Amino acid sequence: MPPLPAHPQRQKHADVFERSYGHLLSYARKLTGDRADAEDLVQEAWCLTDGSPPESVASPFLYLRAVIRNLFVSNLRRRRRQAESALDTDSLEQILPADQPSPEEVVMARLEMERLTGLISAMPPRQATAVRMYHFENRKLKDIAAHLDISVSFAQALIASGLADCAEELDRACPR
Template identity: 35%
Template sequence: MADPSTQLEVFLGVRRELVSYASTITGDRAQAEDIVQEAWIRFTPAAAVEQPVAYLYRIVRNLALDLKRSRSREQARQATAPAWLQPGLGADPADNCQHSMLLDRLNTALQALPEASRQALEMHRFGGCTLAQIAERLGVSLSTAHRLLRDALARLAEEVEEPDVGGGSHEA
């Protein structure tokens, strides 16, 4: 059956059933429509097929199962990925604004820290340095390195706990 018009007639005659068949495998009618379209593309170059309807069903079945397998692999990949790598839901604009304002305040507080405290904090939090390594690099004692780090963290914690400036109540 190499005649394109005959192929089209066969395809259009079973198209609705193919969509239903693919839909039962995938669980998604829209994806089933896409699968049937893909099946048509793969079916048209077929030269001589003795049972074209069975051939179409096989193509649809294989495509639907391939889609289902790839979906389950993607879900498994996302389930094992760290939370920060998983796609997030669209955040509320107000939350985004508050988060941005907090980051600005933290940046300002970080820049206002004494140089040694800021360096100790950056080495510890961003560089993964131990207190002994911080003390060695800054040329201070271990207890001084601890104090510098503690003071920097305390200042940033104060900034996080403070209410937004300008967003509070108005005095009459």
């Protein structure tokens, strides 16, 4: 099958592009500072013009230079917008809490745990056992009830009452 005849204007533009590719690449490299980016910019300009400039263009070379410049400016603006909208990881670290608690938080938690342990120890034995089994051993209410030989609802009431007493005492000792 013979090749399709080329449109005269498109062929003229392709010849100009071929002859001036080195100059266009050099111009694009001055803009971008990188050969690979410059090649991409020249290729994008060629594809964008679809191989031929409008008929009113007197100089296809100058037209392609203008397209390259406009593409470069558009890409630069897009990158700036993306950079502005992206979160800075340094500021993100300041906003988000750290994965590890601070030393002060560790000390405060230890002191509160010691205080809580003391409060649980001061409870009646069945209540203290129910609270320890539920919150420290992760036991189910039915297991606690069976161990203490009480009903499930009474085990739940013991735990709820014990936690309420602890919360009240902790709030009294250290109001927030």
